[in-house]
Amino acid sequence: MSEVIIIGCGIAGPVLGMLLKHKGFDPIIYERQPEIQQAGLSLSVSPQTFKVLNILGLAESLISLGQPLEELSTYSQLRHELLGTIDGPAQMHKRTGWPMLMISRARYCQFLYDSAKEKGVEMHFNKRCVDVRQEAERVTAVFEDGTQAEAGLLVGCDGLRSSVRNVLFGKEEATYMGLVQIGGFTPTPDFFKSWKPTLYQAFGDGAHFMCVPFNSSQMVWTTTLPQPTEAREDWRRLSIDAAHEMIKGLQVAEWEHGPKELVQGATFVTKYGLYDRPILDVWHKGRVVLVGDAAHPTSPHIGQGANQAMEDCYHLVRLLCKASSFTTDSLEAAFTEYERIRHPIVVKSVSHAKMEGEKRVMVGREACEQRDEAMLRGRGYDPERARLQMELIQGPFQGESEI
Ligand SMILES: Cc1cc2nc3c(=O)[nH]c(=O)nc-3n(C[C@H](O)[C@H](O)[C@H](O)COP(=O)(O)OP(=O)(O)OC[C@H]3O[C@@H](n4cnc5c(N)ncnc54)[C@H](O)[C@@H]3O)c2cc1C
Numbered sequence: 001m002s003e004v005i006i007i008g009c010g011i012a013g014p015v016l017g018m019l020l021k022h023k024g025f026d027p028i029i030y031e032r033q034p035e036i037q038q039a040g041l042s043l044s045v046s047p048q049t050f051k052v053l054n055i056l057g058l059a060e061s062l063i064s065l066g067q068p069l070e071e072l073s074t075y076s077q078l079r080h081e082l083l084g085t086i087d088g089p090a091q092m093h094k095r096t097g098w099p100m101l102m103i104s105r106a107r108y109c110q111f112l113y114d115s116a117k118e119k120g121v122e123m124h125f126n127k128r129c130v131d132v133r134q135e136a137e138r139v140t141a142v143f144e145d146g147t148q149a150e151a152g153l154l155v156g157c158d159g160l161r162s163s164v165r166n167v168l169f170g171k172e173e174a175t176y177m178g179l180v181q182i183g184g185f186t187p188t189p190d191f192f193k194s195w196k197p198t199l200y201q202a203f204g205d206g207a208h209f210m211c212v213p214f215n216s217s218q219m220v221w222t223t224t225l226p227q228p229t230e231a232r233e234d235w236r237r238l239s240i241d242a243a244h245e246m247i248k249g250l251q252v253a254e255w256e257h258g259p260k261e262l263v264q265g266a267t268f269v270t271k272y273g274l275y276d277r278p279i280l281d282v283w284h285k286g287r288v289v290l291v292g293d294a295a296h297p298t299s300p301h302i303g304q305g306a307n308q309a310m311e312d313c314y315h316l317v318r319l320l321c322k323a324s325s326f327t328t329d330s331l332e333a334a335f336t337e338y339e340r341i342r343h344p345i346v347v348k349s350v351s352h353a354k355m356e357g358e359k360r361v362m363v364g365r366e367a368c369e370q371r372d373e374a375m376l377r378g379r380g381y382d383p384e385r386a387r388l389q390m391e392l393i394q395g396p397f398q399g400e401s402e403i
Pocket residue numbers: 007008009010011012013030031032033037039040041042043105127128129130157158159160161162163164234235291292293294298300305306309
């Protein structure tokens with residue numbers, strides 16, 4: 001009775017699978033895509049993730065695949081001035097022992113999949129979960145191809161548009177937030193070649209630009225813009241013609257102090273809308289529980305989505321180990337405790353990300369000048385955001401892991 005069905009092999013799915021296997025459970029992952037998707041831009045990996053991956057002996061290997069950051073630097077296009085540079089990521093590294101790493105999402109997913117495979121986690125692709133049925137001591141996942149799988153427990157790691165969540169709590173669409181991000185990869189322009197590994201951002205009137213190195217020769221950049229018409233997120237590469245057409249119309253394609261070179265030199269460009277789904281108060285029903293974006297999707301502005309999902313995985317596995325058996329009562333107690341610990345933290349993280357997004361796309365010269373003036377006082381960084389970031393990265397445990 002230790003089988004666990006995991007729906008979704010994005011970021012949370014394979015990590016949860018590995019942690020469960022490590023503790024003697026029998027996880028099986030089902031993913032709707034035919035294979036690991038080579039899609040998306042980059043993700044920021046903060047110390048919480050390394051603490052969790054270190055339990056599995058994977059933290060150091062992941063670091064070797066990305067770019068640890070050292071500085072944060074902010075420029076104002078309105079003031080034509082650098083607002084400041086701080087060594088926040090280097091300080092974070094010093095205090096926690098783990099870096100803040102930028103990595104291509106495709107590479108990260110491939111690494112997690114390869115690691116899960118190596119550790120013997122069973123995974124099946126082309127399996128879109130369309131229904132979940134519960135009776136007595138068992139739960140059954142029903143797939144689009146007509147097949148079924150049965151276990152004592154099912155975890156929905158199926159992201160923003162989670163079908164498991166729809167089955168548990170009723171169908172509800174993700175809502176468009178009125179913001180799009182356009183981003184791409186560019187060979188590192190000369191302008192940035194002498195920089196330390198830096199997360200660099202530029203603020204303007206109605207647009208924000210951000211870029212980071214994600215290996216020794218490439219940078220990833222994104223611009224966030226308000227856009228009233230909906231743009232669904234599919235994270236796929238645009239054709240060269242479509243990319244050039246889109247870049248032509250971008251405010252940031254003409255911005256000084258770096259953005260222009262990066263945008264105009266892009267070799268890969270993608271566009272996606274930002275979507276929201278409310279954070280539920282309860283993330284479980286019976287033998288089914290939600291993890292990561294399925295429970296608490298977030299806008300990406302403070303880079304915490306994937307990291308918060310790791311904390312979910314850690315606590316869920318820790319509490320399942322404590323529960324020892326999958327009786328209805330012990331699962332109810334474990335899931336309730338899991339939500340009690342995780343809910344307040346993700347509420348903080350998600351609402352802060354939303355506020356950061358609003359600040360980035362502020363429109364109107366006067367308001368933007370006031371924002372930039374305030375940032376100048378904080379050397380380009382909002383002290384409240386710095387405090388919250390430091391607080392968030394302390395999770396999911398201090399000292400030794402309990403699993
Ligand atoms: C293709 C893609 C690209 C992304 N790119 C970026 C990016 O560049 N930057 C960024 O900040 N965030 C990106 N994100 C979001 C980010 O990865 C997540 O917010 C975060 O990692 C949380 O991880 P998760 O495992 O909860 O969800 P996800 O990483 O979204 O994983 C969910 C997985 O579940 C699968 N799935 C969904 N429905 C079903 C179903 N019914 N049956 C079976 N499987 C199902 C999906 O195919 C996916 O593999 C991307 C997400 C996706 C899916």
